[in-house]
Amino acid sequence: MAKRLATEYVFAKLQLSHEELSKFILFMEGQQLQLHVMVLENGNQQLVVQDTIGKEEIRLTFERNAHTYVCELTCRIVKPKLTNAMRKAISVFKGTATVNRIYSHYTMIYHYKEGFVRKIVEQTSNSERIIFEHKDILNNLERTYESRLVEREIRLIYTAIDELLDLRNQTTQQKELHDIDQRLSALQHKLFVFEA
Structure with a gap:
């Protein structure tokens, strides 16, 4: 199995409430890391989260915005304990991130949204290949179902138009012709809406 050389957070964002920030601090303490918290302006x-063995550290600055704390981060991490802690934090606290996991001959690019991996891409010096991509199956099924309902409705409108045209060809009275023309016009408008 290939050994990971580094993990690079190209972009990461956490948006936490005051209570969630307290839980985040406790979470990081629970990862067996050294933690220093400083209150700024x-x-x-x-x-400041530090791996106790390798003395590697990252600084997470949470800026206060009304009722939330927002941390935007770019960094490169080598030590496994710190790497795993950040990966778990992004997941548990529903972060958004683009993360490069760098190996000797390739890079795996992970795209997180709201704590979930949405896409994984393998990148080599001369190619990119999608390994995983989240598909929203439920929404896709709903859209397919709705499009089939529209197709069915369009078929019904065409059938009604055909019947009205046949009736119009058989009718000679002016009032009936006018009524049929109005119904045809309404169906034509419905058809235009559905096909748009």
């Missing part, structure tokens, strides 16, 4: 907070 305007209530902003900076967390």
Whole structure:
């Protein structure tokens, strides 16, 4: 199995409430890492998270915005304990991130949205290949179902138009012709709406 050389957070964003920030701090302490919390201007907070063995650290600055704390981050991590802690934090606290997991001959690019991996791409020096992509199956099924209902409705409108045209060809009275023309016009408008 290939050994990971580094993990690079090209972009990561966490948006937490005050209560969630407290849980985040407890979560990081539970990962057996050293943690220093500093309160900055305007209530902003900076967390210095350090791997105790390799002395690698990352700084997470949470800027206070009304009722939330927002942390946007780019960094490169080598130590496994710190790497795993950040991966779990992005997942547990529903973060958004683009993460490069760098190996000697390729890079795996993970795209997170709201804590879930939505796409994984394998990148080599001369190619890219999608390994995984989240498909929203339920919404796709709903759209397919709705499009089939529209197709059915269009068929029914065409049948009604054909019947009215046959009736119009057989009718000689002016009032009936006028009524048929109005119904045909309404069906033509419905057809235009559905086909648009």
